[in-house]
Amino acid sequence: MSTGNGVLVRVEDVHRTFWRGAEQIDVLSNLHLEVPRGEFLALMGPSGSGKTTLLNLIGGLDRPTSGSVEVAGERIDRMSNRRLAAWRARHVGFIFQFYNLLPVLTAERNVELPLLLTHLSKSERRRHVETALHVVGLTDRSGHFPRTLSGGEQQRTGIARAIVTDPTLLLCDEPTGDLDRKSGDEILGLLQALNREHGKTIIMVTHDPHASARATRTVYLDKGRLSAEKPE
Amino acid sequence: MRFLGLIWSNLKRRKLRTSLTLLSIFVAFLLFGLLCAIKEAFTAGITLAGVDRLIVRHKVSLIMDLPVTYGPRMERIPGVVSAVPFVWFNGIYQNEPKNFFATMAVPPAPFLDLYRECVLPEDQKQAWLNTRTGAIIGRTLAERFKWKIGDRIPLTSPIWPNKEGGAWEFDVVGIFDGANKGTDTSGMYFRYDYLDEGRAYGEGLVGWYGARVSDPEQAAAVAKAIDAEFANSPYETKAEPEGAFVQGFIQQIGNIKTILLAILSAVFFTILLVAGNTMAQAVRERTEELGVLKALGFRDGLLLALVLVESGVMAAVGGLAGLGVAWLITARGSPVPAMLPVFYLPTRSLLIGLGLVFALGFAAGVLPALQAMRLPVALALRRHV
Structure with missing residues (x-):
């Protein structure tokens, strides 16, 4: 995966409109965004400003009403659902606010989930899972079910699941929003390490200025428009 | 094969609910097997009646x-x-x-x-x-x-x-x-x-x-x-083919085939509702998880297959156990030889039972599976919020 000028994500003239009955809601309007490879971008804004919608568009979970979304040179807004699913499996790791682990699976089985879509053998999958859990420092809790893990441990499991396929792009939606300050700091430190030491490009949606301070750049989204400055 | 663990874990999610559903499917197919054996007991005479034999009785x-x-x-x-x-x-x-x-x-x-x-x-x-x-x-x-x-x-x-x-x-x-x-x-x-x-x-x-x-x-x-x-x-006499004679004799009791068919239909319809409701409930409560799987790259068709297999496994475990126990019971012979001298589960009925197992698995799973497949991923992930 490569793109010209070192830009990994390019969002151009994107509009996203939702309909609530007869009412049209323009969540994103005329939006432009470029994210260079290797950047740790924080995306801030008030509730309902469209942060998660933008993240979903970049992650191929949603499609723009108009405009283009290009990731690593590929127009993901034009892909079929089937191709988009395969693309997500290969190139994107998602980290959610509420961890979104499957409660019936142990930590290691949760981390293994994305690998089930690959051609790796069982032993290869196990090796990848061990590596991912080692990176997030959760090797000793690998056999535990989510309900027996703390919030911080669950989020670390979520991060291990996001990185286990070695994706190009990590998309984090309020990754510390459900954690106390100490656990949140640990998670942010982990994301920073993934960015600095492993070269992962990270886009993180957050409300928290303390979290955005860890990013290399912060952009603000308000009323569907992006700016580099925090709006008044 | 690699998804079997995931399917099995989902079946174990609500052990009591899964057990009760399995039990209801088991009972349905046990009943199916035994009723088939009873039907055979009543109709074996017709099936085996000699086409070249007449029964001649008083008119x-x-x-x-x-x-x-x-x-x-x-x-x-x-x-x-x-x-x-x-x-x-x-x-x-x-x-x-x-x-x-x-x-x-x-x-x-x-x-x-x-x-x-x-x-x-x-x-x-x-x-x-x-x-x-x-x-x-x-x-x-x-x-x-x-x-x-x-x-x-x-x-x-x-x-x-x-x-x-x-x-x-x-x-x-x-x-x-x-x-x-x-x-x-x-x-x-x-x-x-x-x-x-x-x-x-x-x-x-x-x-x-x-x-x-x-x-x-x-x-x-x-x-x-x-x-x-x-x-x-x-x-004066009444002569008739042996098959017609046996059938007339049985019909003195009633139309056994219709009675059994009515019982079986009622049982299966009820079981279908139970199993279908269980599957639909299982999918509904997992909406967010299905959204996560889609976000991870699980294709719509794969999710459809996973839900269908889950439903199929439930029907197969309960149904095959029910048919198996029915076969074991009938293999021991008639519990009332004086009333039902011929009492066994014919291969034909076993095959129909197997067909019904698969049909039940499919019918119970297809709607929840389609629901899971069509689920918009962004919407599913928002359920938690």
Whole structure:
């Protein structure tokens, strides 16, 4: 995966409109965004400003009403659902606010989930899972079910699941929003390490200025428009 | 194979709910198996009825007798190969009404020639021909009372008391097996001449005739000719193909097939609702997780397959266990041999049961599976918020 000028994500003239009955809601309007490879971008804004919608568009979970979304040179807004699913499996790791682990699976089985879509053998999958859990420092809790893990441990499991396929792009939606300050700091430190030491490009949606301070750049989204400055 | 762990974990998610659903499916298929065996018990006679055999009885009722002289007269009618008299004896062992079983007096050689599905070794056949008090018993009856060749069996009959007023004595000279699985081997046959000479009254009378015709396609015409032969006599007859006779006999109880079909349909519809509701509930409560799987790259078709397989596994585990237990129960033989002498689960019914297992799995899973497949991923992930 490569793109010209070192830009990994390019969002151009994107509009996203939702309909609530007869009412049209323009969540994103005329939006432009470029994210260079290797950047740790924080995306801030008030509730309902469209942060998660933008993240979903970049992650191929949603499609723009108009405009283009290009990731690593590929127009993901034009892909079929089937191709988009395969693309997500290969190139994107998602980290959610509420961890979104499957409660019936142990930590290691949760981390293994994305690998089930690959051609790796069982032993290869196990090796990848061990590596991912080692990176997030959760090797000793690998056999535990989510309900027996703390919030911080669950989020670390979520991060291990996001990185286990070695994706190009990590998309984090309020990754510390459900954690106390100490656990949140640990998670942010982990994301920073993934960015600095492993070269992962990270886009993180957050409300928290303390979290955005860890990013290399912060952009603000308000009323569907992006700016580099925090709006008044 | 790599997704089996995920499917299994989902089935274990709500153990009580899964167990109760499995139990209901198990009971449904157990019931299916047993009802099929009961249906077979009632209809085996129709299925195995000889196409070249007629039953000739009194026109008014089966309980009214016919003269033994009708036999030779019938054999003179073109198309009739042989006419064999039968007398219902209603034998009871040890004066215990529960020890009742089918007992009939017949002439040995013509009977064995007419009912070739009663397989008797040649030496035992000769013994029967040579022993006036001789009787042959079916394998099921022999096992029921632990009788063996050489045993002397005293039987009483509420219909035919003997001249001495005591029990009739019979010598077991042969044990016959059925040529087919559905052949009734729960009865006993003894010699007509022994009965006729020993009974206190009714000499020269028989209950009905079994007649073999030379051309099965002419059976209806031959039956008509027999009835015409005895028209306007004190003993008018009603001749009909054996299958029709057995069916008419069964229908005195009711339309068994329709009754069983109605019960099975009601049971299956209920089970389908239970299993379908369980699957739908399981998918509904996992909406967010399905969204996560989609976000991770699980394709719509894969999710459809996973939900369908989950439903299929549930139907297969419960259904196969139910069919298996039904098969084991029926393999042990009839629990009431006097009432249901033929009692087994036919292969045909097992195959239909297997088909129903898959149909149940599919029908219960298809709507929740489609629901999971069509779920917009962004919407599913927002459920938590």
